[in-house]
Amino acid sequence: MRAAVLTRFGAPLTVREVPDPAAGGGEVLVEVLAAYVAPYAAEVFDGTRNYPLVPPVVPGVGGVGRIVHVGPDATRLRVGDLVWCDATVRARDDALAPDITLQGWSPRGEGGARLARHLADGAFAELMRVPTENVHPLPAAAGDDPARWTALSVHAISYGGLLAGGLAAGETLLVSGATGNLGSSAVAVAFAMGAGRVVAPGRNQAALGLLADRFGPQLRPVGLTGDEATDRAAMSAAAGGPIDMVIDLLPPSAPSSTSRAAAMTVREYGRVVLMGGVGMLGGDDFALPYPWIMRNSVTVRGQWMYPRTANVGIIRLLASGAVDLALERVRSFGLDAVNDAIAYAAAHPGPFDRTSLVPPAG
Structure with missing residues (x-):
């Protein structure tokens, strides 16, 4: 088969013939129809993000495809099924705290690294060879435009964060990082889950305008100044009432003060979910006042990716149209143009901009 290979950090990906993967027990072999290209992929492949990938490796986080082969443990999946391949692979020998690797992307810790070597x-x-439990059936309509459905790579993450925070219908949510690729997903998914109001802070006025136009008066945009106290007051005022939950999805380049300003708008007994990259590349620590957390009974939770069941939930939201994929701007590239796709994704990181790699001809 042909694949795009990261031969070393800092070098363009090389498209070349590699051996076909062979699926064993507990695995499924999938023909990849489309794969998501993250806006920050260039930072992964040039080494900026210090991801523990080990070249040579075929990267790519999640994909839409058709099953070519199923293992003996599969009881519902069939050859020819259209499926979503979830990249969040968990070790099977610890139910409480499984080691995790993001297939083709980033393992967590030594256990995750061992899993990634396999x-x-x-x-x-x-x-692509995928664990059986990571393969999820898609509606037939997804086959008409599989590149568009690679947005699952984004929407599953934001959905997982909202589930972790227990977002309930009618609640007010603040999305820290709302103008980005992932943050704008959280806005859309939150409304699909029944959020009554979403506060969307950001510096990009054009992106804030796009969100306001798309979601109407339930979306409360807030232009950030960079002054922590001023921004916190503006976000609280925009909510028009208590903020039940804050989800932080800011990238590594964002200062911790921006995350802290957003987090401290949450009401007494509110919830804060941390899913972004703040501090991953250095900078000041994200510090919340102990007395504020304790006296206000605030729950602060970290969440990396999402539980397996979240795949089913987000697929349902997309299939129903509650999250409208038709409104997303999708640009597809063939496998030979993988480096063009990476550059395009980096230049188009905004709300509802998606870049997809389409391995088959076309």
Whole structure:
């Protein structure tokens, strides 16, 4: 098969022939129809983000495809099924705290690295080997435009964060990082889950305007100044009432003060979910006052990715149209143009901009 290979950090990906993967017990072989290209992929491949990928490796986080082969443990999946391949691979020998690797992207800790050595290659290829439990059926309509459905790579993450925070219908949510690719997803998914109001802070006025136009008066945009106290007051005022939950999805380049300003708008007994990259590349620590957390009975939770069941939930939201994929701007590239796709994704990181790699011809 043909695949895009990261041969070393800082080098362009190389498209070349590699051996076909062979699926064993507990695994499924999938023909990749489309794979998501993250806006920050260039920072992963040039080494800026210090991801523990080990070249040579076929990268790519998640994909849409058709099943070519199923293992003996599969009882519902069939050859020819259209499926979503979730990249969040969990070890099977610890139910409480499983080691995790993001297939083709980033393992967590030594246990995750061991898992990645067994299942390293991702979706930037014609074929992909995937654990059986990571394969999820898609509606037939997804086959008409699989590139558009690669947005699952984004929406599943934001959905997982909202589930972690227990977002309930009618609640007011603040999305820290709302103008970005992932943050704008959280806005859309939150409304699909029944949020009554969403506060959307950001510096990008054009992106704030796009969100306001799309979601109407339930969306409360807030232009950030960079002054922590001023921004906190503005976000609280925009909510028009108590903020029940804050989800932080800011990238590593964002200062911790921006995350803290957003987090401290949450009401007494409110919830704060941290899913972004603040502090990953250095900078000041994210510090919340102990007395404020304790006296206000605030819950602060970190969440990396999402539980397996979240895949089913987000697929339902997309299939129903509650999250409208038709409104997203999608640009697709063939496998030979993988480096063009990476550059395009980096230049288009805004709300509802999606870049997809389509391994088959076309």
